Amino acid sequence: MHSPQFTAEPSSNDSAERDFAVGGVPGVLRSPASGADHTPRFDVIIAGCGPTGAMLAAELRLHDVRVLVLEKETQPKSFVRIVGLHIRSLELMAMRGLLDRMLEHGRQRPAGGFFAAIAKPAPKGLDSAHAYLLGIPQPVIERLLEEHAIALGARVRRGCAVAGFEQDDEGVTVELADGEQLRSRYLVGCDGGRSTVRKLLGVGFPGEPSRTETLMGEMEVGVPQEEIAAKVSAIRETHQPFWLRPFGEGVYSVVVPAAGVSDRAEPPTLEDFQQQLRAIAGTDFGVHSPRWLSRFGDATRLAERYRVGRVLLAGDAAHIHPPTGGQGLNLGVQDAVNLGWKLAAEVRGWAPETLLDTYQTERHPVADDVLDNTRAQMELLSTEPGPRAVRRLLTELMDFDEVNRHLIEKITAIGIRYDFGEGPDLLGRRLRDIEVKQGHLYGLLHRGRGLLLDRTERLTVGGWSDRVDQLADPTARLDVPCVLLRPDGHVAWVGDDQQDLDDHLSRWFGKPAD
Numbered sequence: 356m357h358s359p360q361f362t363a364e365p366s367s368n369d370s371a372e373r374d375f376a377v378g379g380v381p382g383v384l385r386s387p388a389s390g391a392d393h394t395p396r397f398d399v400i401i402a403g404c405g406p407t408g409a410m411l412a413a414e415l416r417l418h419d420v421r422v423l424v425l426e427k428e429t430q431p432k433s434f435v436r437i438v439g440l441h442i443r444s445l446e447l448m449a450m451r452g453l454l455d456r457m458l459e460h461g462r463q464r465p466a467g468g469f470f471a472a473i474a475k476p477a478p479k480g481l482d483s484a485h486a487y488l489l490g491i492p493q494p495v496i497e498r499l500l501e502e503h504a505i506a507l508g509a510r511v512r513r514g515c516a517v518a519g520f521e522q523d524d525e526g527v528t529v530e531l532a533d534g535e536q537l538r539s540r541y542l543v544g545c546d547g548g549r550s551t552v553r554k555l556l557g558v559g560f561p562g563e564p565s566r567t568e569t570l571m572g573e574m575e576v577g578v579p580q581e582e583i584a585a586k587v588s589a590i591r592e593t594h595q596p597f598w599l600r601p602f603g604e605g606v607y608s609v610v611v612p613a614a615g616v617s618d619r620a621e622p623p624t625l626e627d628f629q630q631q632l633r634a635i636a637g638t639d640f641g642v643h644s645p646r647w648l649s650r651f652g653d654a655t656r657l658a659e660r661y662r663v664g665r666v667l668l669a670g671d672a673a674h675i676h677p678p679t680g681g682q683g684l685n686l687g688v689q690d691a692v693n694l695g696w697k698l699a700a701e702v703r704g705w706a707p708e709t710l711l712d713t714y715q716t717e718r719h720p721v722a723d724d725v726l727d728n729t730r731a732q733m734e735l736l737s738t739e740p741g742p743r744a745v746r747r748l749l750t751e752l753m754d755f756d757e758v759n760r761h762l763i764e765k766i767t768a769i770g771i772r773y774d775f776g777e778g779p780d781l782l783g784r785r786l787r788d789i790e791v792k793q794g795h796l797y798g799l800l801h802r803g804r805g806l807l808l809d810r811t812e813r814l815t816v817g818g819w820s821d822r823v824d825q826l827a828d829p830t831a832r833l834d835v836p837c838v839l840l841r842p843d844g845h846v847a848w849v850g851d852d853q854q855d856l857d858d859h860l861s862r863w864f865g866k867p868a869d
């Protein structure tokens with residue numbers, strides 16, 4: 356594990372090192388009017404310490420990038436939204452040595468049954484060593500990712516809302532809500548669906564507004580469980596979503612359609628829940644003593660651009676969609692892993708010219724596809740006769756292994772293939788966690804570097820060895836001679852020719868060291 360100290364890097368300077376060492380307020384700019392010091396004190400400022408921001412901070416720290424995360428809230432979120440980490444995210448956790456920690460706090464469940472909640476088991480032989488779903492509360496994921504980022508040396512400042520910024524040729528001046536200014540070389544908006552960064556950037560967010568809104572919360576109830584269960588199953592015939600589920604210690608998780616679409620950020624009240632429960636179930640089940648209350652809509656929107664100059668967007672700041680299929684957090688964490696090493700390469704000075712742009716060319720279509728599959732799932736969840744007929748038909752079709760496999764590979768993101776040009780099917784896909792002579796492949800990716808896996812024992816990464824590791828292993832369970840993996844685990848090259856390999860090392864990892 357890296358030490359939390361900042362090591363020498365192209366952009367570091369003595370005063371920045373001192374700021375961190377004395378624990379002052381690092382990165383504060385003197386007012387430009389009073390003789391500006393425009394030297395960036397950070398390489399990257401991240402707005403938002405949700406799962407995307409925390410994961411990105413950790414990925415950047417793997418490359419000694421000086422990172423500051425600014426989080427508007429003073430305390431971590433408390434509402435227990437149980438989310439599922441799908442297969443690709445679990446693989447990423449394994450790739451960064453985080454999976455065991457996640458497993459301690461979650462429950463493994465079968466991977467199938469998530470597309471529009473159609474109850475079909477996953478097909479046999481999914482191409483992953485981690486072919487399950489991990490049910491785990493979102494606050495736990497956020498805490499573990501934040502701890503991981505901090506352990507790697509990221510700074511997190513809470514109670515700091517990004518309120519404005521200006522970018523120029525050298526960097527970005529970020530202004531906080533209290534007027535404090537900070538300077539960095541890049542800014543990434545990981546500040547959620549209502550992203551301030553995206554709005555200030557003027558990036559369009561086209562799509563559909565919410566048509567429905569749902570209230571969600573945890574509270575106690577005043578009637579016996581049997582009475583609730585009977586009523587709930589009757590109502591669910593005609594109202595999706597609706598549930599009251601026991602959550603332990605007398606607390607129930609309650610989900611009920613809202614009266615209308617308010618599109619407000621503020622949480623609903625207990626009275627809102629009581630009123631809606633009465634309207635739909637004819638009783639409010641005596642709900643009281645709420646632990647937390649929240650609302651969410653089904654708006655579906657995708658940012659037109661993920662990057663404008665030195666400012667980028669990731670996670671919900673770049674895409675929002677209904678929670679069907681449980682994909683949003685997964686998508687954001689995967690954005691972070693795609694972006695992290697590319698932005699680090701820019702900061703460290705070895706990025707090939709177009710590398711950072713591949714963040715958008717690779718991730719925008721992936722989000723587009725997720726938005727589409729959630730649109731389809733929402734239709735399939737409708738209680739109208741037409742969509743119910745389509746649902747019955749799709750349920751039948753899912754008995755065909757290929758259909759079921761296609762849908763599950765979509766939801767779990769293991770079917771993604773980035774367009775790296777002509778080549779074998781493996782090119783552009785992620786490689787599963789195969790066994791190698793040192794154990795598991797993903798164990799070799801903890802440091803976020805590239806990896807040459809060479810069954811021929813003839814090839815070398817040569818001048819790229821400061822960025823790319825290599826493992827010669829004729830016994831590796833691969834049906835191709837060699838693969839070059841990017842730090843995100845996607846296959847950047849397949850072959851056995853040194854010159855061809857060198858060309859691809861240049862393409863992804865820049866010029867070799869002298």
Ligand SMILES: Cc1cc2nc3c(=O)[nH]c(=O)nc-3n(C[C@H](O)[C@H](O)[C@H](O)COP(=O)(O)OP(=O)(O)OC[C@H]3O[C@@H](n4cnc5c(N)ncnc54)[C@H](O)[C@@H]3O)c2cc1C
Binds near residue numbers: 407427516517685
């Ligand atoms: C009911 C429900 C169930 C869900 N279930 C799943 C699931 O099973 N699986 C799944 O993958 N996803 C699920 N999601 C989606 C998931 O919760 C989101 O996609 C995920 O939280 C996005 O992470 P993020 O870090 O991009 O954004 P957020 O989690 O929204 O984090 C953004 C952070 O930025 C901070 N912030 C905002 N503005 C500023 C500012 N100006 N300056 C500084 N900080 C700021 C916020 O306080 C917040 O901490 C669900 C969502 C809902 C509503």
